[in-house]
Amino acid sequence: MAFEKATRLKRLPPYLFQEIDRLKAELLRNGVDVINLGVGDPDLPTPRHIIEKLQQTAEDPVNHQYPSYSGMNDFKVSIANWYQSRFGVELNPADEVLTLIGSKEGIAHLPLALINPGDLALVPTPAYPVYNVAVLFAGGESHFMPLVRENHFLPDLQAIAPDVARRAKLMFINYPNNPTGATAERDFFRKVVDFAKQYDVIVCHDAAYTEMAFDGYRPMSFLEVPGAKEVGIEFHSLSKTYNMTGWRIGSAVGNAQVIDALGQIKSNIDSGAFNAVQWAGIAAIEGDQSCVAEMQKTYQERRDVLIAGLRRAGIEAQSPKATFYVWCPVPAGYSSKEFSSLLLKEAGIVTTPGSGFGEPGEGYIRLALTVSRERIEEAVERIRKLSF
Numbered sequence: 001m002a003f004e005k006a007t008r009l010k011r012l013p014p015y016l017f018q019e020i021d022r023l024k025a026e027l028l029r030n031g032v033d034v035i036n037l038g039v040g041d042p043d044l045p046t047p048r049h050i051i052e053k054l055q056q057t058a059e060d061p062v063n064h065q066y067p068s069y070s071g072m073n074d075f076k077v078s079i080a081n082w083y084q085s086r087f088g089v090e091l092n093p094a095d096e097v098l099t100l101i102g103s104k105e106g107i108a109h110l111p112l113a114l115i116n117p118g119d120l121a122l123v124p125t126p127a128y129p130v131y132n133v134a135v136l137f138a139g140g141e142s143h144f145m146p147l148v149r150e151n152h153f154l155p156d157l158q159a160i161a162p163d164v165a166r167r168a169k170l171m172f173i174n175y176p177n178n179p180t181g182a183t184a185e186r187d188f189f190r191k192v193v194d195f196a197k198q199y200d201v202i203v204c205h206d207a208a209y210t211e212m213a214f215d216g217y218r219p220m221s222f223l224e225v226p227g228a229k230e231v232g233i234e235f236h237s238l239s240k241t242y243n244m245t246g247w248r249i250g251s252a253v254g255n256a257q258v259i260d261a262l263g264q265i266k267s268n269i270d271s272g273a274f275n276a277v278q279w280a281g282i283a284a285i286e287g288d289q290s291c292v293a294e295m296q297k298t299y300q301e302r303r304d305v306l307i308a309g310l311r312r313a314g315i316e317a318q319s320p321k322a323t324f325y326v327w328c329p330v331p332a333g334y335s336s337k338e339f340s341s342l343l344l345k346e347a348g349i350v351t352t353p354g355s356g357f358g359e360p361g362e363g364y365i366r367l368a369l370t371v372s373r374e375r376i377e378e379a380v381e382r383i384r385k386l387s388f
Helices: 018-029 048-058 073-087 103-114 130-137 162-167 186-199 256-269 275-286 290-312 336-347 373-384
Strands: 097-100 120-125 141-146 168-174 202-206 232-237 250-254 325-329 364-368
Touching: 018 336, 048 275, 073 097, 073 250, 073 275, 097 103, 097 256, 103 130, 103 168, 103 202, 103 232, 103 250, 103 256, 120 130, 120 162, 130 141, 130 168, 162 168, 162 186, 168 186, 186 202, 232 256, 250 256, 290 325, 290 373, 336 364, 336 373
Parallel strands: 120 141, 120 168, 168 202, 202 232
Antiparallel strands: 097 250, 232 250, 325 364
């Protein structure tokens, strides 16, 4: 039986990892020892006390029934308390916090709540692909905001034409940033709030990496800026902070009207996060945070080994203050795809070409610090032996 895919699927850009996955599979079949620096998925285990809380609560039959669409009150209170202690941001758990099945789920559903066919969203590039994909699925259009080194990988809000800004209904931002590793400070977030108020734009800040920072740096929340809660919401996730990517638990916080709109979408699409996972999330948030400090130390050590090795190989990559990504310029004479292919074919190292995240990502590759220090040391030795 022949069938035709929906038009929305035809509008999607090419799958970022398709060709990489094909080449990686071919090398593995040929017995190559592949080092995967391409995937942003922590290799470190979830802390034991979180696992034990899941085991305990999963055995309680009370948690086997449908959960609340908006999330358990205890989990939302825990998120609100964490925001108060970590960022000094006050949130009402009842209407300013929403439990998510991972922050990606909430980000993907948000445009369905806010964007009508033909509406415009302001989307950074290079960026996490789900921002643009979610807008396309809602029938909207993306106006891309280039992130370039000359502007510290921050969008230039003044470069957005007034007629474009007036059409925009939604803006995505993400700091600390994937894929560039860039960070944003209070002055930038103030400009975002002012821009949003001037043009009636709702801001969506993806803050998944605020707890993955190094050298004593403490990323801030967008909601710390006065007026931010009037214009937007922030997404957070336990995935990176507590090595819980497979658990699928996160939150959206901020403007009550936007939270309510997103909640309406979710109540018609999913049935809420498993209560036992929410109890485990509470154990993570309210438990001993030494596991977070240890994780930061581990990734900082890996970062330092990778940066030093790249520089010895003649590649001047910048050392990120946050995230577990290194945004690495490719050597002269190579495109990002060409250099990524060279590393894979000649050294057995998987990286992600920057162009796959958007046109301004050309000239870079992204390397993830999600393998052991020993494997990173092996990777940089392989790179040093290449001719480029």
